[in-house]
Amino acid sequence: MDIEALENTTFAAIVEKIQKVRKRGELLESIHGILKKNFETVEAEHQIECQKIRNVIEGIPGELIGNTREMREVSKLVRQIAPTAATVLIRGKAGTGKEYVARSIHELSERKDSPFVALNCDALTEGANSFESELFGFERGAFTGATNRHIGKAEQANGGTLFLDEVADLPLPAQIKLLQFIQEQSFKRLGSNIEQRCNVRLIASTGKNLEAMMQHGTFREDLYYRLNIFQISLPELIQRKTDILLLADHFIEKMNYKYGKKILRLSSPAIDMLMSYHWPGNVRELENCIEHACLATTDVCINAYDLPPTLQTDVTSGTSVLPEGNSPLSTLMDSYEREILSEALRRHDGNMSAAGRDLSVSPRMMLYKIRRLGIAASN
Numbered sequence: 001m002d003i004e005a006l007e008n009t010t011f012a013a014i015v016e017k018i019q020k021v022r023k024r025g026e027l028l029e030s031i032h033g034i035l036k037k038n039f040e041t042v043e044a045e046h047q048i049e050c051q052k053i054r055n056v057i058e059g060i061p062g063e064l065i066g067n068t069r070e071m072r073e074v075s076k077l078v079r080q081i082a083p084t085a086a087t088v089l090i091r092g093k094a095g096t097g098k099e100y101v102a103r104s105i106h107e108l109s110e111r112k113d114s115p116f117v118a119l120n121c122d123a124l125t126e127g128a129n130s131f132e133s134e135l136f137g138f139e140r141g142a143f144t145g146a147t148n149r150h151i152g153k154a155e156q157a158n159g160g161t162l163f164l165d166e167v168a169d170l171p172l173p174a175q176i177k178l179l180q181f182i183q184e185q186s187f188k189r190l191g192s193n194i195e196q197r198c199n200v201r202l203i204a205s206t207g208k209n210l211e212a213m214m215q216h217g218t219f220r221e222d223l224y225y226r227l228n229i230f231q232i233s234l235p236e237l238i239q240r241k242t243d244i245l246l247l248a249d250h251f252i253e254k255m256n257y258k259y260g261k262k263i264l265r266l267s268s269p270a271i272d273m274l275m276s277y278h279w280p281g282n283v284r285e286l287e288n289c290i291e292h293a294c295l296a297t298t299d300v301c302i303n304a305y306d307l308p309p310t311l312q313t314d315v316t317s318g319t320s321v322l323p324e325g326n327s328p329l330s331t332l333m334d335s336y337e338r339e340i341l342s343e344a345l346r347r348h349d350g351n352m353s354a355a356g357r358d359l360s361v362s363p364r365m366m367l368y369k370i371r372r373l374g375i376a377a378s379n
């Protein structure tokens, strides 16, 4: 081989090597691209999951929990009215979820990135805590004790939603101020002559009979018609019994996040107890009850005896839902025994012999205990 041929061969080998390296580079680059994309997807999913957790803990509604006809109707109305700017009046007894629904409307509206501000109309007194101070704010020196400027709820909610909780509790003079504010969409801070314009969507709530109040002259008719443009009524929890367990599961999930617990479910006796209670405090009472039980249990399951004492004794009938015993100890023992037996039966789809084998109890003894403790056959 002459020198020139040798040089050509070497050159060709070098070019080939360079091409190989470049190809490897391109390959690495595309692997890097794929990994980066995957990482970004995982990161985005992680962010969404974190937001969901934050929402659950802070009580920012995703969707309304409830699958009864009544709650499906409420969800439909919420979706229908949310995108508009219409004023909404939400009615329902204490704890039925009026503020939760108001927040849902806000979250589903174009205003969701602006503030949702709640003003509790039943907690107002005088001075800095009067309706006008709270709603419109005040300038320094506007009244004795006004040492600093205060921005009112109307201004805080600008661009977003202003929620007037328990609007029926406003005294008549405050009702006039509210009416003026709604009509003019403007206000003056106390102690100021400057007119402020503001753009808020109003949602009001009440558990009271506004129509009767109007007849008695304690609620203004003109304000009633301004607020009652679109109405959503929330049923009491006892009227949507089949939602109790859905809500209970939702609250277990919420408490798992809040307290770092890993509770998976409710035991059958606990379910019976939740279903037979009359829930005067509605969804709020159910949430408190599940929070209590989640803190009380040391198990992955909420047992009947983890539920608060109010549920152990049904106040409507005044009778204990625990078996009647001669002493508190025997009552407790029966309750534990019922729980353990029910669980075993549930695990074996109600097969008494199989459940008895698990517990080293003869079928005859199982039958005796089931009858004595009044355990339902469906277990």
Ligand SMILES: Nc1ncnc2c1ncn2[C@@H]1O[C@H](COP(=O)(O)OP(=O)(O)OP(=O)(O)O)[C@@H](O)[C@H]1O
Pocket (backbone or CB within 6 Å): 059, 063, 064, 065, 066, 092, 093, 094, 095, 096, 097, 098, 099, 100, 101, 165, 207, 250, 283, 284, 287
């Ligand atoms: N449909 C629902 N899904 C999930 N959580 C709910 C639902 N309804 C109510 N809740 C929860 O129940 C609790 C009570 O609800 P909320 O404060 O909205 O009731 P309310 O009717 O406004 O009560 P009050 O009349 O006493 O002000 C809240 O923690 C809320 O998050």
